Amino acid sequence: MSGALALADEEGLEALTMARVAERLGVTPMALYRHVAGKAGLLDGVVELLLTEFPPPPEALSWPERLNVLAGNIRASAHRHPAVFPLVLHLPANTPEARRTRESVYRALKDAGVTEARVAQIERLVSTAVLGFAVSEAAGRFRHHSRHELDADFGAMQALLRRFIEQSAASN
Amino acid sequence: MSGALALADEEGLEALTMARVAERLGVTPMALYRHVAGKAGLLDGVVELLLTEFPPPPEALSWPERLNVLAGNIRASAHRHPAVFPLVLHLPANTPEARRTRESVYRALKDAGVTEARVAQIERLVSTAVLGFAVSEAAGRFRHHSRHELDADFGAMQALLRRFIEQSAASN
């Protein structure tokens, strides 16, 4: 699975092929069907592997710091794996790995004072913004923008989300 | 090009093949190379066609109404074309069609009182949020959420973005 991810990193998503993965493992393509559920299963596995790259941040940090660390890890993962990263939008965030990340955001929102009833919606909104930005960068929508500009954009988005969370907490 | 889009709508992105498009036109696959720059050119053309589905809203409306109409059109387009829509994050928003849409957002932001220097960044942030949500829905990340819930989420996001724009205008 990590060989498959490396292959996609090096040669792009269209190189992520049963034949190429098998070759990398020194085996025939047919042998892979023992271990993954076809091409779709291969892609699922690679995306799941990606999710392990943004583990819950240390609980010792303040809630805004935790959210910033998490967002930074997500963006860094997108930079490392531009071919595969956009696929995170394709799977419902139901896998154990995805749940773990989401729970850590829930905890941060509760620490911020967000009321139980609104935590889930606010998490979706915050995650959508962060993932939307990271996927845009990975997929190439911001190809013509400088790294400096994109860092500023990402910072502005984090500031916006923080203000939004604080306001949501104040008006409960 | 519109035949290609219809094919992807009906059978998914993996059915969007030179052979299948050619078949639909009653022609051999090789004939397509006269009209598009290979498979990549075919995809570019389909995405460009998608962009024509969210034209600038009527200038008679207030700026928040215009942004809401535009966002609604974008989301509706994502619902209509779930297979292809995620590809909008893959092309730099440089095409004439994309420029037209962006300019209409610029005008709305200026009408809101956003200072010239901050218009571009705020447009990227707003577009990223709206596209991120629409792509998430189209690609299936929200597969397990009800339409009612997603409508509420989208509404909350629009409200957040509006407040953000107003605050950005106030603090210039």
Add this chain to the structure above:
DNA sequence: ACCTGAACACCGTTCAAGT
């Protein structure tokens, strides 16, 4: 249990050839 050979239906793309 795990892997392979052979086979099938399907890709994208090129190039010379036809009209």
Add this chain to the structure above:
DNA sequence: ACCTGAACACCGTTCAAGT
């Protein structure tokens, strides 16, 4: 100008067979 036939290298997948 526009389309086609033949060809090439490459896909994903199944299934019976091997060890």
